[in-house]
Structure formats: C-alpha cells, structure tokens
Amino acid sequence: AYKLWIPNTDFEAAANWSQNRTPCAGAAVKFPANKMVSVLVREGHSISDMLLPRDGEFVLASGAGFSAPDAGRDPDCGTGAPALFLDPDRFSWHDPRLWRSGDAARGLFSVDAERVPCRHDDVVFPSDASFRVGLGPGARPARVRSVRALGQTFTRDEDLAAFLASRAGRLRFHGPGALSVGPGGCADSSGCVCGNTEALPWICEALLQPLGGRCPPAACHDALRPEGQCCDLCGAIVSLTHGPTFDIERYRARLLQVFLPQYQGLQVAVSKVPRPPRPRGTAGAEADTDTEIQVVLTETGPETGGAGRLARALLADVAEHGEALGVLSATARESGAPVGDGS
Amino acid sequence: ETGGLELQRQKRSTELQQARMAAERGNLVFLAGSAHNIEFRTGSLGKIKLNEEDLGECLHQIQKNKDDITDLKRSAVGLPQNISSQVHQLNSKLVDL
C-alpha cells in the first residue's frame, strides 16, 4: 500500500497565502525570513516587491517567472499589506489529514494511526508539486518501506539519509525527527500491524491541534475508542482472532461486497492491531497471538443502529463460516444510545 | 471573442514593456523591456559571480586592459615615430658624408 502526501508549497496554491489567495498583479510579497522552503512556480507573476526566504528556492516551470508590474496592473492590488507566504513548517508528517491512502475505497476508512504511513507503506511525495514536511519531535524515527520524492525512490537507508542531508532534502524535510526506510513490506496475507502505536500521541496532537487539542464530544453514550483512534466514536467494533489461513484483503473485500451494500451510510476500517490487554476472564485466550483483526463500524450520518446490526451479522458470519474465513473467534462491542435522544 | 484577442494583444505588448525573469524550457531568461532595465545589486561587500568568475574583477580587468592599451598606444606609436625620425636624420647625415 502507498500513502500520498497532500499539501504543497506551490506559489499558486491559495492556501499557502495570508487571506487565502495568491498575490494579485502588482502585489508586494513576503516570504518568512528564517524558513527554508522550495516553492514551485508554474505561472508568470507581476510583483512589485518580494522578500525572499534567507534559504530557499523558486523552481520555475517552463513559462513561469516574475515581472515588474506595468501601468495596467490591478488597481485594487498592492495598496494593502504585503501578501504573506504562510509558515512552510506547518505541515507535520504525523498529521493524518495530510495523507491520502493509495487503496482508498468507498465505504472504507482507516483509524487515525493508520492514516499516517505505516512501516510497510510506500510513501509518495508528488513530483509535480513542491512540499515541506516536519518530521516531528524525534523520539523515534518514522519508519516506512520506501520514500519517493523528486522522482527518486529511496529503498535503502543510506540513500535516503544522503538525500535528507542534501540541500534538496533539507529544503523539504525538517525537524529533529528522523525518517528511515527498510525492508518492511507486508508479506503476511493476514495483514501487518501498522507500527504507529508509539507515535499516536503526536498523531493525535497534530490531528486535534485545530480543535484546541481536545476531542469533540461523541454523539452517543458509552462511545468506543478503537485501537489507533484519537477520539471516541459511535458505532461498533468487532475483534477477530485469526488463524494462519486468514486473508485480510479477502475479508475486507467480503465486507465491502457482501455486507456493506445492505447498510447505507456505514464506514468500515479493517486492520491488524496489537491486542489490547484484556480484562480478566474474557474470551480470546485460545489464541496465543498478540495481535487481532479490528473491524471498526461507524455511521457517517445520524445514528440508525446500523453499526450494531452489522456487527451482529459479522458475528453470525464468523459462527457460520469461521473456518473458511480463517477466523477462530469474534467479539463485538457497541456504543450506547445517541446523546440527547430524550431516552 | 474579439475583446479577448484585443486583451491578449494588449497583454503581449505590455509584456514587451515589462522587465521580467522567466523560465523557457530550462533556460533562465532575463528580459529588459524595451525601455526598462533589469538590475542586480549587491552591498559593498557582496560580489556578483558568473559561474566561477567574479564579475567585479572582470570589470576591473577590462578597465585595466583599456588603460594599458592607452599607455601602449602612446609608447608604441610615440616611441617608434621618434626613432623613425632619428633614423631619417641619420640617413641624411650619411648622404651628406
């Protein structure tokens, strides 16, 4: 599986500018003095004044450039404060909102920890955009299978390290955190644990930063907290203990094709997760693995009880076809009634 | 439609007036408009370098060459002419002998 980095530092991206718009013709423009950044410029821009970063570059696509404004420039422009290029250091590797999964499908979602690249993922930085990534606090290196940037694919740690240390690398990756690649492809058809458990505090910090660091209140009583998720959610969690013949892709496809069409507005996340410590006396003792398959069912619209019904259907499915599926046992948890339901 | 073309023409003629820096298929092109300049300025301690060459030194050398040429012209034209007249005199004296 691969994960694609979404945000860019392109000159023409409105989101990179104060007031959320690209500089108008004849504008004064200011880049932060002490931030390193590579900026792709695709078009011609008429600029009256531009303060450059102390360390940075403007990569000019063919036809792109800068010119002095002429008399016919936009009369509404250039009278106000200069257009500020926003802090290019604001994008964090650990922010789940900044990645797109290569195997996204309708009805599928990932828990927050797995929205950020897992150790078996191939990471792709689009070669048709400029970008800058903060690698985080550096307690542990982010580890992935491969990194593709500037049209080069890095699969060996020493190659990646040389790139990160180069000027091109330093313009694009920053922070005390480290990034490493290594043979970590997932060869187990029952799935592989993402490996972001220890990074979850930073993942959640990045995710919740615009919310003031706090989870929004859940819309139900007894909300659930799936493994790898930052905040409680409403719905159901089915935990499967799997045998050696379990195939996670096949199970995911079965969910999407057989079950999900019967439940409008439901989303599912299926992944192998570390088995949480069980309260004494619960099931699951028959398998000595320290992982399990977590199936998270959540409703995108108003609560209808669909998640609970699907969870029970999945338990029945395991009871009937468990052996064929390679599932040894299954348990389910459901969240409670919607908050403010009057009941 | 016609308005668009007109605008485009205006834009193009405006662009001719403007000084600009642009990329053309990998080439970096600086265009001074028909009546406008492109200027590069450094502080007194900054240099302008063209690949490995220090432009300041190059300009200094151009001026030095120019001065040397002026000197050379004076001596190379002046001295031989002076000698030339001496030789002429010698010739006359020899003839007179």
Next chain:
Amino acid sequence: ETGGLELQRQKRSTELQQARMAAERGNLVFLAGSAHNIEFRTGSLGKIKLNEEDLGECLHQIQKNKDDITDLKRSAVGLPQNISSQVHQLNSKLVDL
C-alpha cells in the same frame, strides 16, 4: 517495470532541467537547468545592470580593447620591424664607408 524506471528517469531529469532562483543563506543564486543557459536579453533601450555597470557596455569595451590590440600589434610590430631594417641598412652603409 522497465517502463516505470524509464518514467522515473525522465521525471528526475525534468526536476534537474528546471530553472530556479534560490536564496542560499542570503546569497541570491540564479540557476539554469542542467545543460541549459542563462540568458540576458535587452530591448532597444533596456539595459542589464550589474551594480553600477551596464553589462552591454562592458562587453562592448572588451571588443573595443580587442580591436585596439589588433591595431597596436600591427603598428607596434610592423613599425619597429620596418625601422629595424632601416637601421640595419644604415649600419651596412656605415661599414661600407
């Protein structure tokens, strides 16, 4: 698989081919794509100025120096040689006396 590698190579070379303006710790650096040019083009009245110097005039002065040197060579080498042979003749005549 091979097609992917080819594409990869092409993409990488695209990145290298792009022209750029960079700031390197306060230095302003203009870079052409690899195997590409940096070009300064002036209109009829526009100039390229490097600090106080007009680049066009500098190049003109280089050519002028070259032309002056060509002239000087002709006179500085030609004239003395001409004189030298005259002096030689004079010497012969003196010996003949």
Next chain:
Amino acid sequence: ETGGLELQRQKRSTELQQARMAAERGNLVFLAGSAHNIEFRTGSLGKIKLNEEDLGECLHQIQKNKDDITDLKRSAVGLPQNISSQVHQLNSKLVDL
C-alpha cells in the same frame, strides 16, 4: 512603545538580510542581502548569454586581451628600446667618422 521600536528595528535588520526582488519604475531589481553575493550558475554545458554574446567567451577574451597586452608591452617597449640604442650607436659612429 520602546519594545515596539526595538521589534521594528529587528524586523528591518532581518529584512536587510533577506534577498529581494523589487520593481522600481518598471525596472526589475534583484538585491542580495547585505554582504551577500548574487551568483549565476549553469551546468558545464550551459552558457551565460547577453543577447547574442556568450558571456563566458567574453570573459575569456578579457584574459586573452590581458595576455596580448603583456606580449605587446614586451615587444613594443623592448624592441623600440633595442632599436633606440642601435640608433644611438650609429650616431656615435657617424660622429667618429
């Protein structure tokens, strides 16, 4: 109030360190940060050109002019001086006759 002025001063000094591109009455001006350089760089196959002129060749011509001048000085100063002394000798001989 004083803090504000201090902050403003700091801001200004940071801005002086920043390279800048500015438009001045239609001219496009590139400025390096104070005490910093402006550099133009091409790959080994790229040229720096002013209109039709190859700047690299021009800089080469400066050096060539310098070398030519050195040669000229030697011949233009040396040869005439040599001749000058010969003429002087001739003169002495003539007087001795």
